[in-house]
Amino acid sequence: MSPSHYWKFIDESDLSGYSLIIPSVAVGNVGQLACDLIISSLKMKKIATVYSPAFIPVLGYDPYDLKSKSLSSSCEVYICDSRKIVVLQIRAPLVYKFAQSFLENIVQIFKEKNVQNVVLLTSSYAHEKKHISTSPFRYICTESTPYDNEVNELKWTKHDQEEGRLKIFGGGFASMFFEICKNKSLPCFILYKFCSEGDNSPDAYDMVYHLNKIVPLFSQDKDFSSQLKQPVSWKLLFGRPPPKDIY
Template structure:
């Protein structure tokens, strides 16, 4: 169930959401967007497919507002609506996908962007090796943005031939492929932006993915190279190593 706490006209907005994937890069990227754009929370999604979570505000240390497993944020100026997912999925996602599709259709949202990641070892089959960012666009979106992506020198992620049939594969990408196919099949313009990475301290991967998104959406202006971290990231990956080690 999707519940908005504010009545906002989302027509022609862009919906951005993460896939729970390797290194949590999509979720970290969404954290950066919400924190740097100071996006207010405007709703929640209640889904039995995800583990229930509740906690302190992730972006304002002294706020009494709670966060849940799936929260919705919006930027009026940027014309974006952002969904943050904070827990892994443990059930079937069909109902969740249907709710997202219905939400996009009823609210007349222009397009959906899924932020994700993929196992670094899968990059060995992708050329050129030194570039770790890829995109996949639905036919309806590709027709609108093909020239822009070419001008940005973006590299599309190609489907892989599996027993004579081409199939989109994003190893370690969580539900990115599934929701992309679901939305694409309902003719909703959508794209997956993802980065090849390994588990560990994935802050730099998240920054790279946000900058990649910003090349297209320009929501951060020129500030994408100097991003602030949300307070919830304090000691996210432990304290820095002691200088006594060196």
């Protein structure tokens, strides 16, 4: 018996022409941090909350507005109408035995809402980078992706895929989600960065900068950095400083 996944949409708008951005829970949490940065900078509106046994339960304050009285959970959906993007933010690891079912459910839900494509943001272990002098970013996409012209002009490096199933070491559920999108005929583009664990907020800024080159999130006529707003929740990424009494 397949598990039940519950989507509580506040806004049932049709999403024709929209792009879905989703992070994979991966090494350094770069994809999740990048989505946080996008949501905060564009002041995106929450339109749905997702409840599923596929998630470890998480509940907390609004990560983008400390004055808000609303709570945030393991998985929520945000929208920016002006940029025609939807972000499915994931704040907890997936329970493996339910992962396939939930990822298939994501594709089903957003195909029904007529999203035009998916962009998945993730990361890979730094030691997997075989060519030291090249860019730390890689991409891979399905044949029907709308970003072919952009990546060709930018001369981005494509993921070096061996025969068989896609493998991105340290990339979380990215490979599984990519195969589901291919099988369900939903265009999918994966962008990932080689990184190590630590303070990965600079990696998130770098990822949003690269993403902006193919998905127009921010104005090209203004300074890029000035348009970004760091989420208030990032102030507590590493908890409180150690008490002085211990020294």
